[in-house]
Amino acid sequence: MLVIEQMTSYVFKDKSLILEALTHSSYSNEKGPIDAEGHLLADYERLEFLGDAVIGLIVAEMLMFRFRDASEGKLSRWRSSLVSRKALSDIAIDLKLGDHLLLGRGELRTGGKALDFGRGPGGPGRRFVPRRWVGCRFPLLVSGLHASF
Numbered sequence: 780m781l782v783i784e785q786m787t788s789y790v791f792k793d794k795s796l797i798l799e800a801l802t803h804s805s806y807s808n809e810k811g812p813i814d815a816e817g818h819l820l821a822d823y824e825r826l827e828f829l830g831d832a833v834i835g836l837i838v839a840e841m842l843m844f845r846f847r848d849a850s851e852g853k854l855s856r857w858r859s860s861l862v863s864r865k866a867l868s869d870i871a872i873d874l875k876l877g878d879h880l881l882l883g884r885g886e887l888r889t890g891g892k893a894l895d896f897g898r899g900p901g902g903p904g905r906r907f908v909p910r911r912w913v914g915c916r917f918p919l920l921v922s923g924l925h926a927s928f
Contacts, residue, residue, distance in 0.1 A: 780794050780797045780798070782879075783797050783801075783879060784797075786874060786875075787874070795821075796826070798820075798821075798881075799821040799822070799823060799826060800823050800826050801823065801876070801879050801880050801881055802820055802821065802822045802823055802880075802881045803822060803823070803880060803881060803882045803883065803886055804822040804824060804883075805882055805883025805884075805885055805886045806820070806822070806881040806882050806883045806886075807819045807820040807821070807822040808883065809883040809884065831862075834862055834867075835858065835862050838858050838861045838862055839854070839858050842854050842857055842858055842861075
């Protein structure tokens with residue numbers, strides 16, 4: 780967990796969020812219940828839901844204050860570009876998030892940790908990252924977005 784904080788320059792108050800943000804549902808399901816009540820290890824899907832919205836808000840705010848004379852249309856296009864799958868994919872790849880994901884056996888067999896498959900949409904050599912890897916590693920991705928400004 781310390782390596783994640785070091786690579787993002789972000790200190791988590793709740794360290795369990797790091798584990799949750801990097802846990803795929805296939806891993807959680809394979810591990811089974813972790814307590815007497817039958818709760819599973821939390822996966823990142825709920826954080827992904829929240830993170831998509833929060834990343835959009837943070838980027839919108841940064842753009843509004845950095846480009847005070849830009850029209851709403853320009854700001855919308857820029858925000859859309861910055862929070863696109865490709866932009867967030869590049870950040871996830873740069874942060875080497877694939878090295879830290881907890882995946883189930885099935886996901887591992889299909890190359891789930893290989894964030895740069897080199898055979899995605901757009902032909903050979905084009906980066907392709909499934910949407911599920913880039914939605915919400917919120918503090919991780921925000922630190923990468925912030926570095927882009």
